Amino acid sequence: MSAQGREPGHNPFKSFKLSIFSDKLSDIIATSFKAFLIIIFILTSVVLVFHSFFGSQTRWWPRYPDTLLNTTTTRPVCVDPSRTENPTNLSHIVFGIGGSTETWSHRQKYSRLWWRVNSTRGFVWLDEQPDPNSTWPENSPPYKVSSDWTKFRFSSSQSAVRIARIVSESFRVGLPDVRWFVMGDDDTVFFVDNLVTVLQKYDHEKMYYIGGNSESVEQNVLHSYGMAFGGGGFAISYPLAAELAKAMDGCLDRYYNFYGSDQRIWACVSEFGVSLTNEPGFHQMDVRGSAYGLLATHPAAPLVTLHHLDHLEPLFPNHTQDESLNTLIQAYQLDPARTLQQSVCYYKNWGGIWSISISWGYTIQIYNSFLLPPDLQTPIQTFKTWRSWANGPFTFNTRPISPDPCEQPIIYFLDWAHEASKRESLTSYKKFGAESPKECKGKVDYRRTVEKILVSAPKMDSQEFAKAPRRQCCEIENFQYGKMKVNVKSCGL
Template sequence: MRGCVFLESMPSNATLMDENITLPPICISEDTSRFRYTYRGGLRSAIRVARVVSDIVALNHPNVRWTLCSSVWKRFQVYSCLTELGVGLTHEPGFHQFDVRGNAHGLLAAHPLTPLVSLHHIDHIDPIFPNMTTTKALQHLLHATNVDSQRILQQTICYDRRFSRTVSVSWGYAVQLYDKRIPLPDVLPVPETFRQWKWGNVLAGVYTFNTRKFPPHPCHRPTIFFLDSVCLASMASRLFTRNLMKIACFSWIQRGNSKKSEFSPKLDLDYKQAPRRHCCDVFPTKSDKLLDITIRECGEDELIYMHE
């Protein structure tokens, strides 16, 4: 992946920034002061946003097939500007950021069935892992991303026949354990743990994904096991999660699980066909403190359903 950070002018410490190989290069955006902009309801900053995409294409990097842009281009009607500049866009549903505030757990635990491209407005959401700063939490997520970037946050649902439980896996982030069997259509919608981006707007609570209310009472919520560690062996990974939320209901104390182990092959997405949710199996272990889960591709005609 290549790119650069576009600025209006070169910063005073540009030399020091160029020496830091961990930072992307700096590019100066073209002057747009003479560019006509007659849309009354828009902002002139939209011109510069559009020109940035044109400038990126003009860099003419070799062996580049795609230039990724977020849904912000549509919000500022920038799509039309880019068309006039001769830059073609391909609309890919799901490849965009979600503007939310507060606790983004619900979105991360039930991410839509599309690859994760970016986490947006990090400064407006809580740290994505408990007991960590925002920076440490992101670094923790990157441990899993570096092992299997295409599988990160991919949600898998399976049922524990032994105890009639529902297991929801968000790979690289968390495992949610429901102490009862829940139909698949009721598990997939995103729990609204977050707040809407803008208040008062009639469309503020409307999202591009299905949502469901987050239970206010702790004992009505699933038990959450957050990412602890991940390792790669050959072309498969093993991920360990543990319960960091010390909220215990009576039914949960009886079961006693405190750790989860997940085994999954490295994911290689096929962009020539529509994505399909993977299946998983829950296996019994010698210890009642451990739950072993294996993620795999579903069979050709296999269904994800509650077992009687």
């Protein structure tokens, strides 16, 4: 093509150069922008990492107001395996007892049974100041008055709000060297040595919620099987109490429709993912009538608490309830770990075979026939349910009292308890005539000749419960002149 054929002023080489220059400029700009973004990303990452390690521990998820999804506590939860601190003892426990000025006057007798001046720590929490004209008993827990409890809403019981706050208020008192906060009612009897035995099994640096259910199924269904019933008492470890102290007021607003204080505490504890650790020695005693059948077949666990004693028949016949408790505690002080522990043995004589069940420090039963251990360990139903006064159901098996006098046991109750030596106790049980069965017709009943039973037992090491708990057995040493001598020992030896 001739030069005359081109458009005037058009230079193809110049256009090509401009195109190349434009493309290079775009690439430079794009590259620079990418580099700028990379630099910003790196700087942002460095700042975030620096903040995570050295800044405040900000959480990146929403949470309830006043609750603690952030479970940071005021002391470490993890435990150093090489830790050599002393085992938990009574000085590490703070008791929080729910009471009121109205109930304290006739219930303080229960606290006097177990409170140890200069040894136990804690308070009875009242709704208002006690009568200034009356003197507070020195052998009872000191008192404190609950604060700020009337501002919370409730659906049925305002006092339940106040008592639910005892955990957090006890924590805020700030007593030193506390490992456990133990709650109970002013009519709860604690067996404090056995309470220490139970708590020694658990790591107080972890979050624990320890207690027991109700004996009546209807009560557990109404409230919760996962809840520790407050009258039976429960223990909360220090780290969990620290969290509850910060969260409880918020929980009271969320669970205002619940009935009891123990139900509110359980609901708040569940927000931290902590479940109930069930210990069978905490006894709510949600039964009516006589608790005899329950106490005569106590599980292989330390007796920790008894509750609702105002609503039960006296534990010993021909005694008041106060006298009954004093008799039981006489034996308890001699050998705390063995109290109510059941042992079983058999005695073959000219009249047949006797089955003997011993509830140490309380009662002995002699049957005029051979009963297998699973039968003897099943409580005789001497009681009814708490709410409906029905024959059940309960959270354990029961067996009825037979109408046949030959199948009914002859019953003996503790008469006295002595220390035979530093390592051995001797207890005496006397036949209770009014509870003995009518004449067993058609079968010679030599049991009636046994008026008194002496039981020799080695003092029980409380650490046995930290191993694999076993029910112990017994053997008949001799039987003559209306007296039977029985030795308690380990089964199979």
